[in-house]
Amino acid sequence: MTVRALTPARWAATLAPFVLFFAxxxxxxxxVGAVTIDPAAAWAHRHDLANNLDASxxxxxxLPRVLLAALTGAAxxxxxxxxxxxxxxPLAEPFTLGVSSxxxxxxxxxxxxxxxxxxxxxxxxxxxxxxxxxxxxxxxYWLARSRGAISPTLLVLAGxxxxxxxxxxxxxxxxxxxxxxxxxxIRWMMxxxxxxFNPEMLRGSLAARLGMGLALAAYVGAMLTLVGLAxxxxxxxxxxxxxxxxxxxxxxxxxxxxxxxxxATGLAxxxxxxxxxxxxxxxxxxxxxxxxxxxxxxxxxxxxGAGFLILCDMAARTFFGPVEIPVGVITxxxxxxxxxxLLRRAKGQGAV
Amino acid sequence: MILEAAGVRFAYRDRPVVHDVNLRVDAGExxxxxxxxxxxxxxxxxxxxxxxxxxxxxxxxxxxxLRAWEPRALARRLAIAPQAVSFYFPxxxxxxxxxxxxxxxxxxxxxxxxxxxxxxxxLAQTGIAALAERSVLExxxxxxxxxxxxAALAQQPSILLLxxxxxxxxxxHQAALMAVLGRPDRGCGVxxxxxxxxxxxxxxxxxxxxxxxxxRVVADGRPADILQAxxxxxxxxxxxEIGRRADGVTPYILPLEEAP
Numbered sequence: 001m002t003v004r005a006l007t008p009a010r011w012a013a014t015l016a017p018f019v020l021f022f023a024x025x026x027x028x029x030x031x032v033g034a035v036t037i038d039p040a041a042a043w044a045h046r047h048d049l050a051n052n053l054d055a056s057x058x059x060x061x062x063l064p065r066v067l068l069a070a071l072t073g074a075a076x077x078x079x080x081x082x083x084x085x086x087x088x089x090p091l092a093e094p095f096t097l098g099v100s101s102x103x104x105x106x107x108x109x110x111x112x113x114x115x116x117x118x119x120x121x122x123x124x125x126x127x128x129x130x131x132x133x134x135x136x137x138x139x140x141y142w143l144a145r146s147r148g149a150i151s152p153t154l155l156v157l158a159g160x161x162x163x164x165x166x167x168x169x170x171x172x173x174x175x176x177x178x179x180x181x182x183x184x185x186i187r188w189m190m191x192x193x194x195x196x197f198n199p200e201m202l203r204g205s206l207a208a209r210l211g212m213g214l215a216l217a218a219y220v221g222a223m224l225t226l227v228g229l230a231x232x233x234x235x236x237x238x239x240x241x242x243x244x245x246x247x248x249x250x251x252x253x254x255x256x257x258x259x260x261x262x263x264a265t266g267l268a269x270x271x272x273x274x275x276x277x278x279x280x281x282x283x284x285x286x287x288x289x290x291x292x293x294x295x296x297x298x299x300x301x302x303x304x305g306a307g308f309l310i311l312c313d314m315a316a317r318t319f320f321g322p323v324e325i326p327v328g329v330i331t332x333x334x335x336x337x338x339x340x341x342l343l344r345r346a347k348g349q350g351a352v
Numbered sequence: 353m354i355l356e357a358a359g360v361r362f363a364y365r366d367r368p369v370v371h372d373v374n375l376r377v378d379a380g381e382x383x384x385x386x387x388x389x390x391x392x393x394x395x396x397x398x399x400x401x402x403x404x405x406x407x408x409x410x411x412x413x414x415x416x417x418l419r420a421w422e423p424r425a426l427a428r429r430l431a432i433a434p435q436a437v438s439f440y441f442p443x444x445x446x447x448x449x450x451x452x453x454x455x456x457x458x459x460x461x462x463x464x465x466x467x468x469x470x471x472x473x474x475l476a477q478t479g480i481a482a483l484a485e486r487s488v489l490e491x492x493x494x495x496x497x498x499x500x501x502x503a504a505l506a507q508q509p510s511i512l513l514l515x516x517x518x519x520x521x522x523x524x525h526q527a528a529l530m531a532v533l534g535r536p537d538r539g540c541g542v543x544x545x546x547x548x549x550x551x552x553x554x555x556x557x558x559x560x561x562x563x564x565x566x567x568r569v570v571a572d573g574r575p576a577d578i579l580q581a582x583x584x585x586x587x588x589x590x591x592x593e594i595g596r597r598a599d600g601v602t603p604y605i606l607p608l609e610e611a612p
Contacts, residue, residue: 002446003468003471003475004446004447005450005462005463005467006461006463007462008462088438090441231457231461234451234454235451235454237440237441238437238439239434241398241403241432242434242437244401244402244403245403245430245431245434246427246455247425247428247454248454287441291443291447293447295461
């Protein structure tokens with residue numbers, strides 16, 4: 001058989017290793033860290049965090065972080081794969097269209113203004129970053145929108161311009177800030193998976209529960225939307241005219257993909273900072289392994305991205321423990337060589 | 353009538369490209385659309401496929417305005433093989449052709465046996481079964497062109513719109529392709545409209561030829577009647593010599609030099 005159809009069995013078999021990878025990362029992620037703990041003891045005392053150090057470290061310090069890493073990695077990898085298809089550009093990534101510079105501008109502004117009060121359990125820096133991301137998404141869309149299909153070239157051009165604009169404003173804020181503020185801003189831009197949430201907090205505060213529920217719902221909603229767009233993205237990745245000729249509502253699919261991928265990216269940037277590399281490289285690595293069919297590529301990227309960032313965060317917490325390295329440094333340091341190996345192999349197979 | 357354009361007009365910004373085109377196509381016809389560069393042939397094909405919307409006039413498929421069709425239902429009846437398709441991602445040829453089954457798959461994200469059979473048939477018809485596992489990024493110009501055509505065939509439409517399908521094919525493959533399209537039993541009476549610059553292929557294989565000039569259809573009929581030296585000189589601004597094949601009817605055309 002020379003042409004292989006995608007059947008449910010083949011789909012599941014192709015995804016299984018990625019699910020396994022994620023499961024392994026999720027299991028060892030919270031168990032490993034600068035302090036050695038006994039996961040079994042932690043699990044046994046899960047209702048009694050105050051009186052058990054293992055349980056306290058496992059559930060309060062590590063598990064929320066690991067979960068945030070999983071969500072962030074999944075969202076960035078998925079958004080990256082989506083933008084690559086939408087823009088028909090293998091070099092596109094979640095930050096190509098300016099979401100992260102908008103977010104960074106918002107965060108820098110909030111730090112400079114010294115905003116303090118939290119809302120629904122989130123810091124003002126987070127909200128400012130989300131607002132900045134949203135502003136850049138709206139601005140880019142407004143610049144690139146047209147009556148028919150959106151031109152990828154126009155979108156990239158608008159995105160890069162908006163990026164430069166926000167980058168200049170960030171420099172202006174740097175210039176006007178003192179050392180401690182600048183340090184905070186730079187630290188934010190390196191990305192961090194420190195989480196404000198922990199089980200104690202959630203038990204106590206309705207607002208925190210509501211905030212976390214909302215963030216989670218938005219995350220999951222955006223990601224399900226994107227995975228559901230796989231068929232349309234397959235067609236769009238071949239070109240707007242081809243897609244239209246096969247019954248895809250091009251305008252609707254483009255808009256849905258753009259906003260859902262931007263929402264996922266904006267949330268990731270606001271909660272964890274602009275963690276680079278994941279959104280560009282994970283989709284490529286997965287494409288080398290399973291091919292460019294988005295019906296497989298998108299869900300595989302979700303699990304690969306989640307597992308990858310959990311492991312990177314584990315390394316960031318452990319390597320120089322108890323000192324933590326920014327996770328954005330680790331993603332490229334660890335992922336770079338791995339990706340180069342994949343690239344060599346793919347070149348040998350003619351898949352690039 | 354399976355496809356009808358009535359008073360169709362289209363302009364890119366303020367540059368009119370198609371003026372007041374009327375075209376009636378019966379089921380099973382094979383029509384070549386010819387004309388000089390910039391005559392509006394490709395734009396007309398994009399209008400007929402529904403990708404572009406006419407700014408005046410209307411286009412009906414099976415008696416219903418293209419804009420009123422549900423997109424997937426239309427894509428099951430009408431397929432277009434655009435000119436110069438670019439490939440960006442390393443799909444295999446087999447995957448690429450299978451993706452054309454999208455409008456037939458309904459809500460299922462997976463392909464059925466029927467989808468697989470259609471893809472195999474299309475690969476065989478275009479003579480590229482051996483390429484099925486090759487990446488589309490590694491194809492020659494002629495191979496690409498046949499992959500795009502195979503995808504359009506796999507869509508199993510009743511109307512096939514082809515933009516310059518022979519442009520980068522060598523002689524043997526040109527003849528093979530036109531033979532597939534020109535066969536009376538081609539996929540149970542598929543209607544074919546093809547844009548081409550090759551008047552000889554059109555004359556040899558297409559029973560009907562529509563000649564376009566400055567956005568209008570200026571002649572429409574049997575190639576033997578339409579392809580006349582003075583008309584071609586007027587439209588193309590080129591001096592041609594017209595010969596006849598052994599049947600004494602089918603013309604073939606040789607361009608000479610620029611008109612004085």
